Amino acid sequence: xxxxxxxxxxxxxxxxxxxxxxxxxxxxxxxxxxxxxxxxxxxxxxxxxxxxxxxxxxxxxxxxxxxxxxxxxxxxxxxxxxxxxxxxxxxxxxxxxxxxxxxxxxxxxxxxxxxxxxxxxxxxxxxxxxxxxxxxxxxxxxxxxxxxxxxxxxxxxxxxxxxxxxxxxxxxxxxxxxxxxxxxxxxxxxxxxxxxxxxxxxxxxxxxxxxxxxxxxxxxxxxxxxxxxxxxxxxxxxxxxx
Amino acid sequence: xxxxxxxxxxxxxxxxxxxxxxxxxxxxxxxxxxxxxxxxxxxxxxxxxxxxxxxxxxxxxxxxxxxxxxxxxxxxxxxxxxxxxxxxxxxxxxxxxxxxxxxxxxxxxxxxxxxxxxxxxxxxxxxxxxxxxxxxxxxxxxxxxxxxxxxxxxxxxxxxxxxxxxxxxxxxxxxxxxxxxxxxxxxxxxxxxxxxxxxxxxxxxxxxxxxxxxxxxxxxxxxxxxxxxxxxxxxxxxxxxxxxxxxxxxxxxxxxxxxxxxxxxxxxxxxxxxxxxxxxxxxxxxxxxxxxxxxxxxxxxxxxxxxxxxxxxxxxxxxxxxxxxxxxxxxxxxxxxxxxxxxxxxxxxxxxxxxxxxxxxxxxxxxxxxxxxxxxxxxxxxxxxxxxxxxxxxxxxxxxxxxxxxxxxxxxxxxxxxxxxxxxxxxxxxxxxxxxxxxxxxxxxxxxxxxxxxxxxxxxxxxxxxxxxxxxxxxxxxxxxxxxxxxxxxxxxxxxxxxxxxxxxxxxxxxxxxxxxxxxxxxxxxxxxxxxxxxxxxxxxxxxxxxxxxxxxxxxxxxxxxxxxxxxxxxxxxxxxxxxxxxxxxxxxxxxxxxxxx
Numbered sequence: 012x013x014x015x016x017x018x019x020x021x022x023x024x025x026x027x028x029x030x031x032x033x034x035x036x037x038x039x040x041x042x043x044x045x046x047x048x049x050x051x052x053x054x055x056x057x058x059x060x061x062x063x064x065x066x067x068x069x070x071x072x073x074x075x076x077x078x079x080x081x082x083x084x085x086x087x088x089x090x091x092x093x094x095x096x097x098x099x100x101x102x103x104x105x106x107x108x109x110x111x112x113x114x115x116x117x118x119x120x121x122x123x124x125x126x127x128x129x130x131x132x133x134x135x136x137x138x139x140x141x142x143x144x145x146x147x148x149x150x151x152x153x154x155x156x157x158x159x160x161x162x163x164x165x166x167x168x169x170x171x172x173x174x175x176x177x178x179x180x181x182x183x184x185x186x187x188x189x190x191x192x193x194x195x196x197x198x199x200x201x202x203x204x205x206x207x208x209x210x211x212x213x214x215x216x217x218x219x220x221x222x223x224x225x226x227x228x229x230x231x232x233x234x235x236x237x238x239x240x241x242x243x244x245x246x247x248x249x250x251x252x253x
Numbered sequence: 254x255x256x257x258x259x260x261x262x263x264x265x266x267x268x269x270x271x272x273x274x275x276x277x278x279x280x281x282x283x284x285x286x287x288x289x290x291x292x293x294x295x296x297x298x299x300x301x302x303x304x305x306x307x308x309x310x311x312x313x314x315x316x317x318x319x320x321x322x323x324x325x326x327x328x329x330x331x332x333x334x335x336x337x338x339x340x341x342x343x344x345x346x347x348x349x350x351x352x353x354x355x356x357x358x359x360x361x362x363x364x365x366x367x368x369x370x371x372x373x374x375x376x377x378x379x380x381x382x383x384x385x386x387x388x389x390x391x392x393x394x395x396x397x398x399x400x401x402x403x404x405x406x407x408x409x410x411x412x413x414x415x416x417x418x419x420x421x422x423x424x425x426x427x428x429x430x431x432x433x434x435x436x437x438x439x440x441x442x443x444x445x446x447x448x449x450x451x452x453x454x455x456x457x458x459x460x461x462x463x464x465x466x467x468x469x470x471x472x473x474x475x476x477x478x479x480x481x482x483x484x485x486x487x488x489x490x491x492x493x494x495x496x497x498x499x500x501x502x503x504x505x506x507x508x509x510x511x512x513x514x515x516x517x518x519x520x521x522x523x524x525x526x527x528x529x530x531x532x533x534x535x536x537x538x539x540x541x542x543x544x545x546x547x548x549x550x551x552x553x554x555x556x557x558x559x560x561x562x563x564x565x566x567x568x569x570x571x572x573x574x575x576x577x578x579x580x581x582x583x584x585x586x587x588x589x590x591x592x593x594x595x596x597x598x599x600x601x602x603x604x605x606x607x608x609x610x611x612x613x614x615x616x617x618x619x620x621x622x623x624x625x626x627x628x629x630x631x632x633x634x635x636x637x638x639x640x641x642x643x644x645x646x647x648x649x650x651x652x653x654x655x656x657x658x659x660x661x662x663x664x665x666x667x668x669x670x671x672x673x674x675x676x677x678x679x680x681x682x683x684x685x686x687x688x689x690x691x692x693x694x695x696x697x698x699x700x701x702x703x704x705x706x707x708x709x710x711x712x713x714x715x716x717x718x719x720x721x722x723x724x725x726x727x728x729x730x731x732x733x734x735x736x737x738x739x740x741x742x743x744x745x746x747x748x749x750x751x752x753x754x755x756x757x758x759x760x761x762x763x764x765x766x767x768x769x770x771x772x773x774x775x776x777x778x779x780x781x782x783x784x785x786x787x788x789x790x791x792x793x794x795x796x797x798x799x800x801x802x803x804x805x806x807x808x809x810x811x812x813x814x815x816x817x818x819x820x821x822x823x824x825x826x827x828x829x830x831x832x833x834x835x836x837x838x839x840x841x842x843x844x845x846x847x848x849x850x851x
Contacts, residue, residue, distance in 0.1 A: 014566065028759040042567025044600050046509070049568075055764075056713030061757045063764045065300055067475045070511045070599065072404065073304040088509070091601055115446055116762035122300040123423055123446075135412025136364040148361040150373035156366070163366045164401065167303055199364060 016041055016092050019103040020050060022062065025114045034105075035059075047087035047095070047106075048076050051118075063117040071230060074168025078118055079107040084170035086230045109173045111184075125169050128183045132191035132209050137202035149199050158249055159196035162189050162238050164231050171225035171235050182218035183209075185225035185235045192238045195247040203247075216242045258700045258760075260441070262451040266292040266420075268677055269439055269455035271427045271482060273297035274305035275403065275666035276645025276673075277461030278410025279356075280628075283674025285417035288681075294453060295414070296425045296442060298462075298477045302411045306463050306475040306646075307666060310403025311512070313395030314667075315383060315660040316353035318375075324392050326350045328385050330833065331843050332392075333661060336382050337654025338794035338804065338849045340495070340811065342830035345626045345650040349668045356667045357396055363413050365405040367398050381515060381546075382658040382851075387843050395660045400591055403663055426481060426767070428696040430458065430489045430641070436684075437640035440485075441696040445767060448760030450696055456684060457677045460486070460622055460630070460643035461670070465778055467771075469615035470717075470724040471510045471570060473502060482647040484774035486622050487781065488695075492633050492815040494649040494827065495620035496778065497786040500657055500795045501729050503549040504575060505614020508568025509599050513592050513611055517575055518542040520588050524553065525574040525608065526561035532573075545851055547656075547729075547795060550613040554729045557612070565610055574608035613729050617657050619795065620782075621649035623813060623827065628673030633815055633825055640684070642677060644669040651811065654829075655794025656849070703769045708752025712768050715746050715753070719775055722746075727783045732799045736787040743780050747819060750776065777819065784822050785812045794849070806846065 020037045037054050045053075051064045066076035069088040076087040081099050096102055108118045112125040142149045165186055172184035191210055194200040210216055216239050225235035241247065268284055270277045273295040281293050299305055317326045329350045334341055361367055361375065368376040377393040385392045398405035422444060429441040431452070439454040462482030466474020483493050504513040518524075523531050524542060536552040537544035544552075553573050556562055562571035577585065577593075585593050585605050593604040602609050622643040623631045628650070630641040645666050652665045719742075726739035750772055757763050789812065791805040792798050810826030817823075834844040 026759075027761050044508075045567050046599070049508075052713075055768075056711065056717075059756075060712065060765045060768075063762050067299045067304045067477060068306065068309045069476060070309070070509055070595070072309045072401070073299075073475070075300055075304045089598055091599070093601060119300075119762055119764075121446070126301055130415065133416070134408070135416050137416075139362060139364070142358075142362060146355070146358055148358060148367070148375050151369055152373045153369050153371060156369055160366065160399075166308075166404070167301070194364070197364065197366075199362075 012043070013093070014043060016043070016096055016102060018050065018092060020054070021103065021105045022118065023105070023107040024062070024117045027116055041092045043091065043093035045092045047080070047090045050092070051087065063119050065119045072166065074166040074230070077109050077168040077170050077173070079109060079173065080104050084109055084173040084228050086168060086170070089230060109169055111169045111172045125172070126167070128187045129167060129190055131183060132187045134190040136194060136197070136200050137205060138200070140199045140201050151198060155198065155249055159193055161233050162193045162196070164233055165189050166231060168230060170228045170230060174224040174228040176222045176224060177218050177220050181214050183214045185219070185239065188216055188219070188239055188242065189233070189235055192242050192247070195242070210242055219243070258450060258697050258704065260452050260694060260697070261449045263454065264294070264451060265454045266294045267455065267681060268293045268457045268459065269453050270295040270459045270461055271440065272461035272463055272645065272647070273302035273421060274461060274463055274645060275307035275406045275410060275663055276670040277459065278302060278407065278414055279667045279670025280459055280461060280644055280674040280677070281419050282410055282413045282417070283671045284677055285414060285419060287674070288678055289417065292420070293414075294420045294422060294455070296422045296427060298424065298426050298481070299475075300424055302421060303407055305407055306478055307663065308404045308407045309475065310663045311400045312380060313378060313397035313402050313660045314357060314664050315380065315394050315658070316357045316396060316664060317350065317394060318354055318377070323385050324394055327840055328387065328392060329353070329383070329394060331387050331840075332383050333652065333658060334844055335847060335849055336656050336658040338656055339809065339846050340498070340651065340654030340794065340829055342626070342651050343833040343844060344830045345652050347833055348626050348672065349652055349665060352668050352672070353664055356671060360406065360409050360667065363409050365398060365409040367396055367405070380659045383660070387840070406663055406667060426770070427462070427485060428699070428770070429694060430485060432489070435639065437638060441694050443696070443700070445762055448763060450700065452694070456681050457640050457642060459628070459673060459677065460647050461645045462647045464618045464646040466615045466618070468720065468723050468775055468779055468782065469728060470720040471505050471507070471612050472615040473505060473510050473512050474615065479771040479774050480778040481771070481774050482643070483622060484777045486630070487777050487816045490815065490817040491630070491638065492623060492813040492825070493620060493781060494623035495651065495655065495785070495812050496782045496814060497789055497796050497812065498619035498655045498794060499615060499782065500617040500619060501550050501613040502616040503546050503553060503613050504611040506595055506599060507565050507570050507572040507610040507612050510614040511595050511599060512614065512616070513575065513595065513609070515546070516589055517577065517592055518549070520584050521580055523576045524549070525576050526556045527563050528561065529574070529608070532556055532561070547797065550729045551797065553611070553613055563610065570612060572610040572612040575611050576608055577604045578606060578608070617662060618646060619649065619651070619653040619655060619657055621647050623811070624648050624650050626650060626672070627676040628669055629676060633813055633823070635827055640680065642673045644673045655796055700766070700770070703766055704755060704758065706751060707754050709754075710749045710752040712753050712765065712772055715750055716768070716772055716775065719743065719746050719779060723779050723782070727779070727786055730797060730799050731786050733787065736783050739783050740780065740787070743776060743783060744820060747776050777816065780820065781814050781816055781822065785814050785824070788812070788824060809846070
């Protein structure tokens with residue numbers, strides 16, 4: 012088994028002060044289970060403390076470290092060196108920030124701007140249904156919850172929005188759609204009308220071209236396209252046939 | 254922007270919340286629900302509230318359902334008290350346990366996607382240390398959202414506060430508290446994205462800044478958990494409480510530190526050393542792998558210390574193995590699919606075929622900013638500091654004492670968040686004037702010195718030296734000699750830290766500058782953790798002194814430790830609240846100085 016790899020990262024950099032963009036190559040020796048976030052850290056510690064990148068939990072639960080590696084949006088904390096070499100068939104990797112919002116510096120994008128699209132679909136219950144009795148939980152059957160529970164697993168890493176072939180032209184994006192679809196399917200949401208207005212607006216689900224790129228790149232393996240297809244057909248509740 | 258560090262803006266608000274994880278969001282939601290229109294600003298160090306460390310909590314939320322035919326709040330109180338090794342404050346334990354279910358309903362009614370039982374009600378499961386009838390049988394007390402309960406809390410808190418008009422300031426850190434007439438009137442804030450120091454005046458300021466896992470080399474905590482809030486409180490001249498109470502989970506996955514749950518051992522996983530020998534029977538002949546967390550953690554550390562660990566060549570961390578290869582496929586697939594998935598994803602190993610590397614991982618800081626049961630911050634003499642509140646992992650009320658039970662941490666976030674929110678509203682009603690002026694800001698010389706420093710030291714190397722020192726000498730095992738050496742090393746690193754020149758001179762998204770600031774925070778906190786661990790000449794809960802292996806009654810007080818200047822430590826005690834015991838009501842005898850034996 013190969014235990015060490017000679018890796019080249021060609022990182023797309025941006026300096027906001029000088030409004031300068033360039034690609035910088037870093038050569039590193041890295042063990043097989045070193046992750047790409049570890050490579051970025053290694054660059055900071057050994058070669059270039061000025062390289063800016065983003066992460067938080069570093070185990071696939073928060074989605075902060077999403078970048079494009081050879082064009083594919085993914086979480087840098089989940090990509091091991093040996094797996095990257097195997098799946099891309101090379102030891103040189105082009106690293107770019109996600110193209111879902113303006114770049115702040117290097118690999119750090121303005122997530123606030125990206126989140127604006129999620130905020131517009133109101134990712135909460137707009138008008139909550141009353142529980143059977145005050146102080147009680149609203150009952151939800153396991154079969155009803157199972158229909159949409161996978162959509163609740165989204166962490167807003169925006170990999171899907173980056174991969175989506177239409178999300179750059181007015182579409183609010185697959186993850187924003189998912190946040191709204193969850194509440195369309197959630198029996199506790201009574202404000203379905205406003206939700207439908209957003210979902211079927213000019214920025215809504217009909218912007219989707221059904222490429223299924225979202226499902227293909229989702230690090231949480233959510234079948235995003237399935238939920239968008241349900242929304243296109245208006246199949247939000249289990250009792251609708253057809 | 255380039256050039257001299259200065260305050261570029263002043264903002265006024267009603268409430269400033271420093272941190273937007275579970276505790277900060279719950280506190281904000283309480284304020285915005287009860288007093289619509291309140292101007293609340295919540296800072297978060299991460300790029301969005303959803304990225305907070307709370308989102309990584311998996312297991313569940315302990316809460317006694319009043320309709321449960323078996324469970325009672327007093328049983329939960331007992332388990333928490335016992336688990337704390339008699340260092341939790343009983344008034345806090347009572348308030349949280351009795352208020353817990355209401356908060357579960359609050360979350361559910363606002364859209365949290367709790368897992369359900371077949372009747373559509375909230376599902377419940379058991380968790381280590383949670384019992385009914387004072388240890389008699391396991392309690393079904395944890396409600397949960399699959400393996401992402403923390404995410405459910407964050408998402409719900411984020412949505413509710415957004416709905417009610419909160420202002421978030423992302424990628425921003427508080428760098429200094431502001432006071433006027435001994436009253437906290439806000440904070441200086443560094444907004445990383447704009448690269449600006451700003452002043453935020455607030456009628457009330459709430460710390461909800463999270464834990465400090467990055468003090469140690471292997472941790473389950475997020476990259477941003479550098480104990481910033483505690484360092485700020487220390488620099489303002491106030492104490493932190495019980496900093497030496499640090500919980501290590503015995504089996505973190507090497508190297509990212511992710512938890513490999515207890516389940517691995519309960520389904521029959523065997524811990525093995527370098528020679529592949531099963532070693533637990535040496536330390537716990539009967540219980541072996543099923544011995545309590547702290548005992549397993551110590552056994553692993555002894556193996557490593559005595560040269561029977563294995564060095565991971567990539568992450569440069571010594572570890573032992575957990576062997577699951579002998580278990581039937583069905584167990585790998587049905588009982589441990591998540592952890593098996595973690596090993597596959599992060600170390601590329603197959604639990605069916607490979608030995609998997611584990612090492613104790615810093616998991617939770619029981620210590621923190623001292624507060625009363627309302628989240629009001631206290632000074633060295635236990636007087637409330639007007640206008641200053643603290644909740645969540647950065648705070649110590651103390652609900653967990655010297656050892657936290659699983660599922661109690663995220664319960665604390667939502668209950669104390671709510672209680673502090675209520676208190677903030679009362680405080681605001683009594684104190685209508687906002688701060689007008691505050692003294693000279695220390696953040697300006699502090700950040701200027703970082704920008705102007707010259708020398709060849711590396712921030713990254715110093716941080717790693719510090720984390721290795723803390724892991725080796727103030728970690729799972731502590732001795733007088735080791736801790737004293739650590740204190741010397743910490744002081745040396747502090748000196749060297751003055752010789753770290755920054756390569757980026759612009760302030761916008763200057764990660765290096767923030768790393769430099771974090772290094773100071775880690776150093777301050779490491780020193781008080783070490784000093785408090787040195788002075789506590791006993792073993793209690795997660796604090797284990799090899800040279801003083803027994804719990805001693807003379808150490809029954811909380812530690813209060815202040816450090817107005819680096820190295821100048823002052824220490825005092827705070828009595829543990831034993832009001833449940835002293836009230837002499839039914840079952841009071843269970844709340845005396847009992848032994849933590851399972």
